Amino acid sequence: MTTLRVTLACGPYDRTEALRTGAVRPEGIDLVYVPIQSPPEIFARMITNRAFDASEMSCAHALIHRGQGDFPFVAIPVFPSRMFRHGYIFVNTTSGIRAPKDLEGKRIGVPEYSQTAAVWIRGLLQHEYDVSLETIQWYAG
Template sequence: MSDPGTLRTVLATSPLTEPLKSGAVASAGLTFDFVDVSPVHKAFAPMVRHESYDLSELAIVTALQAVAYGRPIILLPAVVASRFQRGCLITRRNNGVMSPQDLPGKRIGVRAYTQTTGMWVRAHLSEDYGLATAAMHWLTRDPAHVEQYQDPSFVEHATDDKTLLDQLREGITDAAILGNDLPRDEEFTPVIADAGTKDSAWYDEHGFVPINHLVSASIAACERDPGAVRSAYGLLLQSFTQLQLPAGKPSPYAFGFDKLRGPVEYVIEACLEQNLLPRRLGIDEVFGPAEKILRGLPA
């Protein structure tokens, strides 16, 4: 348990979080006890299963599953990572998948079926090409961070130690979804050839960058020191308002209940189509507890 006014925190270093880590953005009444977890997704299971941290970055699919299964976390309206996703679906340059329309019946590798990048790729395949998630076979390596969730029947868990790229090279899979570890060599090529153009058109239509990670707080921390949680959110928001982002490029960060309502509702519908949630969540269920805390109301 952290001391009063101290939050044990996991946030990946980025232009948004670096000022908090360096102390350039700070509050006299709050201390961040930053824990270095790399890659950051290794913090997600400890957070939703054991409240191992007071404040932690959390993938949006894991976050929504945590709410649906009653795990001890509260979601703050703070997006700390987002990106366009269509280019994350790759295949072999030689003898690979020729186009997205060829994917039904094919095997696609992904680190976990619940991985947020995979959710976004499947959502785009559905929206752009009318491809149902269950029409493809998904080969995974990791289980869900929320242990109550069970993968659907069209998902298989690999029993060997081959990497996603090894599986793709050897023809075990026909395509693969990768994120920050996306390869840049000529051996692989995107399945969606015009991914950038489609991403731009999607942004123009929907008005947000596909969300990867939000910030979550443990219920224990919210009950012990709600003022510290409010202060942490305020510091993140302060860092955001001081950022100098590249002109003309969409922001990978977003804050506020009104700003996130539409994007989160989109993700909920995508998760339902992909059998990622046991039921439809209401937006008040997702953000209601945080709204009370940030407004200083009884939880």
């Protein structure tokens, strides 16, 4: 039986550690695991240069590029970095913000507006807490 050589670029996650170390070997595949610390670097190298056979890709980036017609990939819904984002909204303790609705009219910073975590958080705020996103000033960087 011939094996298929596949390069896989992925961030350093506990969920993929067994693939990285070789403790788990996919049957029929010669997996070359390419660990890259920065997921945005993985996304850029994959989108720009098609640098790997497979890689992780943020849901938001995949949808944006697919919408722009620049996505010659097959997306599968397997996300190595998955978690509830409810506990990842941090506020200044002197801001007077006590509930999600108090974020209306405020300034919120995110690493990237299109970052999947930021997309999920906007969805949470709007759909679970009825926060009007249009009233918020968003800062990326």
